[in-house]
Amino acid sequence: MLQAIGLTSTPRRDRPPAVDDLTFEARPGSVTALLGPPGAGKTTALRLMLELEPGRGITYFRGRPLHRIAHPPREVGVLLGDIPGHPSRTLRGQLRMLCAATGVPVSRAEELVRTVGLTGLERRRIGTLPVGADRRLGLASALLGAPHTLLLDQPGARLSASEGAWLHELLRAHASGGGTVLYTTDDPKEAARNADRVVTLAAGRLVADQEAAEFARTRLRPRVAVRTPQAARLAAVVTQEARAARRPVEVVAEGGNLLSVYGSDCAAVGDTAFRHGVPVHRLAAETGDARPAPHGPGHTDTTSPPRPAEADDPPQASERPGDGPVAHAAGPREGRALTRRRRRTPRRPARSPLRPLRYEVHRLLGVPSTPLVLAAVLLVSVTLALLLGRGGHAALPAVLAAWPEISPLPPAAVGAGLLGAFSFGEEYRYPALTSGRGAVPRRPGLLLAKLAVAATVALALGAFVALADLAVLRLFYGGELIPVPRNWPTLSASWLGLLVGCAWAGLLGAGVFRAAAAGVAAVLAVPVAFVPLLQTVLTGPSVRSAAGLPARLREFVGPRWSPELEHWLAGSLRVLGQPAGVALSLTLTGLLCAYVFTGLRRQARW
Structure with a gap:
């Protein structure tokens, strides 16, 4: 059961x-509609x-709030x-990708593709999908974890009449299996x-919380829709007969040639048209929105709102021209099969530390x-080399x-920072982790x-x-002009450390400021702003130096100290002691602290 209390x-x-003290329940085994006009606060409530x-x-x-649920995709x-x-x-x-995030087998994606009727579109890009x-x-993304509760905001938007019927059949199948369904709509x-x-x-x-039958009886008005080329004449005779019989009928x-008759039925309106020789092209019972009569019963209003969509109007096309047909919608049989598969899916799989990595x-x-x-990056690097x-x-x-020398960073560092910035920036622009949450x-x-x-x-x-540049240089200029330097391990560590630092700076910058551009700016700020400042500080007069740290550590440790360890420690100090290394370290520390401070949620665990 879903219980919303005092939202x-x-x-x-x-x-x-936008939402003021909203309290209601959505029971398991039933479909609940959150109804309201645009701007009523439905999306904010979700x-x-x-x-x-x-x-x-x-x-x-x-019985549990969302932040207390260990595996939210399997609950909601x-x-x-x-x-x-x-x-x-x-x-x-x-x-x-969402299967890897949810922790379900990849076969679940293929199963849902068939269930929701997307067979044949698996290789289509999301930006080119048909209407x-x-x-x-x-909907497939929401169903990946076989959740108990579905929260859907306008799920029938941009769907044709047949697709809308399929959607509600699928939601009904989910509820029939014991699940809870809550969706928003603005159509009474x-x-x-x-x-x-x-x-x-x-x-x-909250205006009302009612069963659907009671809602239709109290909040909607049944009517008879009549289409006739003699609309004015039929309206007059229906009103005249209603007054004579003292019946509260509103026309x-x-x-155009469409009339809505409130307070009567199809048989009475059809008999009236037959007696007065009025041709009728359409006669159907409908349910319209509740609204007070403008001037009381029996009044004929010629300035009413525009005609609503009719039940027998042709459905809208479900695809753009040239996009190809959408696969046939799943029917009741597929919905029941989905319910059986959802029951067989394990509710609590073992949590793997490799899940976020995948x-x-x-x-x-x-x-x-x-x-x-x-x-x-490869093309620019080879050309510059x-x-x-x-x-x-x-x-x-x-x-x-x-x-x-004129470039603040090599192309490889810029590329690593750009990929790091995309790591978070694209997810804030195109959220995917929580299926639209x-x-x-x-x-x-x-x-x-x-x-x-x-x-x-x-x-x-x-x-x-580095290998590609070396190979191209040997090919063009010969190997004798490219000697291997003796301090190549230190140079390699500095090179790789610079790239990793730029990648992390772009990632954390995009995570803190929620934009890929901010991540790229964090990468470029290191050589442009921080390195010159640190060069000024580090090249100034100093009283103390850490150059003798390896020797002092050797004296402290004693015989167990190895020359190889001293060699690697000295090289690490040389790498970290460079202005670029210090600037990157300080930048990463600041960005990580900012990331933690701006909202690290301990209760939401992978």
Whole structure:
């Protein structure tokens, strides 16, 4: 059971809160509709339930608040706002990445692709999906963890009539299996037709909490829709007969040749038209929105609102021209099969420390920006290495790193920082971790996975660039002109440390400021701003020096001290003692503290 108690959003400026003291329940085994016009606070209410919106109140999911649930994707499935995911990622890649994040087998993605009717579109990129297919993808993302509760914001948006019927059949199957379904809508007729219970909001406050039958009886008005070429004449005779019989009948001209008759039925209206020889092209019983009669019963209104969509109007196309057809929607049989599979899925799988690592690898390899950045770095590095080696004046380390004096960073460091910035920046722009639950959660396991993958990519990129530059230089200028320096281990450590530091600076900068541009700015700020400042400080007069630290440690440790350890320690001190190393260390420390301070959630664990 879902229990929302006292939900109140934090007001902004002088405006009233979007949701004010909202309390209701959504029971298991039933479908609950959260109804209200645009701006009534429906989406804000869902965000408050998911702890994405600042405010008061609490929501219990089967007796536990969300931050107390060890594995949220297996308890709550969410479709909130636009479909999350990078537009360049394929549909299959998106679902497989979410499978790694949720901790379910990859076969679950293939199963849901068939269930939601996306067969044949697995290789399509998210940005090119047909109309309605993106909503199916969002529903598949919400169902990945086989959750007990579904929270869906306008799930029927941009769906045709047939697709909407399929959607509600699937939601009904989920509820029939014991699950809880809560979705928002602004269509009263759709809520009365498809929900078991209707919770009505207006201006952020609870207006009514009713069973669907009671809602339809008290909040909607049954009517008879009549289409006739003699609308004015039929309205007059129906009104005249109603007055003669003293029946409260209201006739409203909806525009053109359509009439809405309230307080009567199809048989009475049809008999009246037959007696007076009025041709009727359409006669149907409908349920319309409740509104007071403008001037009492029997009044004919010619200035009513525009005609609503009719039940027998042709459905809208479910695809863009040229996009290809959407796969056939799953019917009741597929919905029941989904319920049986959901029951067989284990509720609490063993948590693996490799789960966020697998997610991060899927995220990195699923977008075309990663190979494009790597190819650009390699091309620019090789070109600069050839130009620097041709002059013969640059030092060999600068040539192999493709680092001219006029550049603050070599191309490989810029590329590593850019990939690190994309690691968090793209997730804030295209949230994917929580299937539309908003901002990327700051989980320690996720941060460690991103740092590990960013460091690995940076190390591989640095080694590959150096080897590629060396091979090209040997090919063009010969091997005798490229001697190997004696201090190559120290130079290699400095080179790789610079790349890892830039990758981490971009990652943490994007994580703190929630934008990839901020991550790139954090990378460039090290050589442009911090290194010159530290050079001024470190080159000034000094009274103390740490140059004799290895010797003092040898005297302290005694015979167990090894010359190899002293050698590596001295090299490490030389690397860290450089202005760039000190600047990177201070920058990473500050960014990490800022990341932790701005919202590291200990209760949300990977």
